Amino acid sequence: IAKAVYNQIFCSFEESSFLEDVREASKQPKGLVSLQNQLLSDLNILKQEIKLISRGKCLIKERVRAKKVLVVLDDVDGDDQLHALVGKPCWFGLGSRVIITTRDEHVLNLLPVNEIYKPKELDFHQSLQLFSNHAFGRGQPPKEYVEIAKNVVQTAGGLPLALKVLGSFLFDKRELNQWESMLEKLKNIPHEDVQETLKISYDALNDIEKEIFLYIACFFIGTPKDYANYILEGCDLYSTIGIEVLIQKCLVSIGEDHMIKMHDQL
16 A cells, blocks of 8 residues: 555655665664665765764754655564654655554554554455456456355455465466365465464564463454453453554454454464
């Protein structure tokens, strides 16, 4: 979504930068400095490489404030990344826009954010179209694949990542028995690439939060949040804050009926 928005509006700004996979890039040696160098280069400011985070922050603050820029930080998971790359609104010129994507809503509370957009799951029609584009190179499945394609889409549960991964995996599989075998597997075991991506949010939890997540996954899906919290607090798991962390990381959600929900792929 962020990339699509960026492609639509970047031409309305003097300069623009899209920093992909900030979480992973920042873990590399000199990762934050490399991201600062890329940002300054994208914004046509950098004349020579910087080697210190503090110097990068100064350059961004001093040189960008006179420009109307668009900056997108993709997959941020820590305040150190935010402070090194976008600091404060006053670092950027009038009319500038900074878009941040994250798996953890708490990260967005560390800055004076104007608006938070929470993507919704795709509806069935949108899901079938996205899946078909990746599986068949067209917006709808061929007639002989309609029913099984619909079944795969239902299993993915409106999750764009799962739809793209599964569609790409099945692109060169043209035997219906291969599709049926894959569908049966997916009902019990998510595709490895989907599993690895979703596991990133789980791995970021501490041990108590992981325990709360597992209890909820096994016993409390579809139960009232207050009931689950009452039981888990009785187990000394500090679930009042723990459940809130899971919600912020999009690992669970609370419906309008106050029931705990979790995506099928999790």
